[in-house]
Amino acid sequence: MRAGFLVRGLATAALLLGTTFSAHAEDALARVKAAGSLKVGTETAFAPFDFIDAGEHAGLNVDVFAEIGKELGVTIEWVALPWEGVLPGLEAGKFDMVAGPATITKARMERYRFTPPVAEATVAILKKAGDTTITKPEDIAGKAIGVGKATAQLAQLTAYSETLPTKVDVREYPAFTESYADLAAGRIAGVANSLPNIAFVASQRKDTFEVVLPPFGQKSYFGFIGTKDADHAPLMVAIDAALLKMKGDGRLAEMQKKWFGASFDTPDSVPDPAF
Numbered sequence: 001m002r003a004g005f006l007v008r009g010l011a012t013a014a015l016l017l018g019t020t021f022s023a024h025a026e027d028a029l030a031r032v033k034a035a036g037s038l039k040v041g042t043e044t045a046f047a048p049f050d051f052i053d054a055g056e057h058a059g060l061n062v063d064v065f066a067e068i069g070k071e072l073g074v075t076i077e078w079v080a081l082p083w084e085g086v087l088p089g090l091e092a093g094k095f096d097m098v099a100g101p102a103t104i105t106k107a108r109m110e111r112y113r114f115t116p117p118v119a120e121a122t123v124a125i126l127k128k129a130g131d132t133t134i135t136k137p138e139d140i141a142g143k144a145i146g147v148g149k150a151t152a153q154l155a156q157l158t159a160y161s162e163t164l165p166t167k168v169d170v171r172e173y174p175a176f177t178e179s180y181a182d183l184a185a186g187r188i189a190g191v192a193n194s195l196p197n198i199a200f201v202a203s204q205r206k207d208t209f210e211v212v213l214p215p216f217g218q219k220s221y222f223g224f225i226g227t228k229d230a231d232h233a234p235l236m237v238a239i240d241a242a243l244l245k246m247k248g249d250g251r252l253a254e255m256q257k258k259w260f261g262a263s264f265d266t267p268d269s270v271p272d273p274a275f
Contacts, residue, residue, distance in 0.1 A: 027232070027233075040065055103220050103222060105275055134190060142167070147173070160217055221270055
């Protein structure tokens with residue numbers, strides 16, 4: 001009798017152990033495919049990548065991830081929150097990856113896993129239309145310039161300010177939309193953001209804004225973000241493959257033209273960012 005209990009007990013333990021090993025063996029890609037959806041965190045105030053248009057989530061990221069979903073055979077589940085909460089949310093496991101996108105920097109690469117670039121991220125200044133006091137980047141010396149909180153653009157603006165005869169009065173905003181509103185109202189003299197972003201904003205409001213060229217700072221690129229752990233590696237490799245396939249067959253370039261008015265010649269990877 002006791003032997004029977006022992007056999008049944010060992011069988012039950014083996015079954016539980018096998019289930020545990022199976023659960024651990026299922027990586028992030030397998031879980032995403034099993035669930036039928038990829039959960040993506042982003043903010044929706046970073047046009048033309050992510051924004052709300054007539055109540056609908058729109059932008060380059062929406063189009064790109066729709067294609068990634070097709071390649072992986074899953075739907076996309078969006079999780080929107082302020083930018084300063086996006087990366088902590090990724091680390092807390094609230095979603096599978098981040099759309100953002102984010103500028104690929106040395107510091108971020110130490111902590112996160114980036115996809116191939118989806119656009120350039122070089123920084124430029126947006127000013128009010130007709131403002132003759134800012135005709136080149138160095139003219140922002142001593143002026144109030146808006147920039148997004150916890151962004152690579154903030155780091156670039158701060159570094160550039162140190163090279164000017166008078167430091168920039170840096171004003172940090174939780175969302176770039178708020179900085180554009182303050183610029184339009186004359187409360188600040190300009191906004192520092194990536195050239196694709198401000199070019200889009202200026203094209204939408206030609207009577208209100210102008211782009212100051214050339215850009216300043218070092219050439220950089222935007223990429224999507226995932227975690228660096230082994231569990232998520234197969235998922236990130238699959239997403240990389242989807243993006244490179246879209247780049248190769250022209251889908252990515254068409255989406256860039258749709259949202260930026262031009263396509264970008266981006267590298268397949270950025271192993272050594274400029275900053």
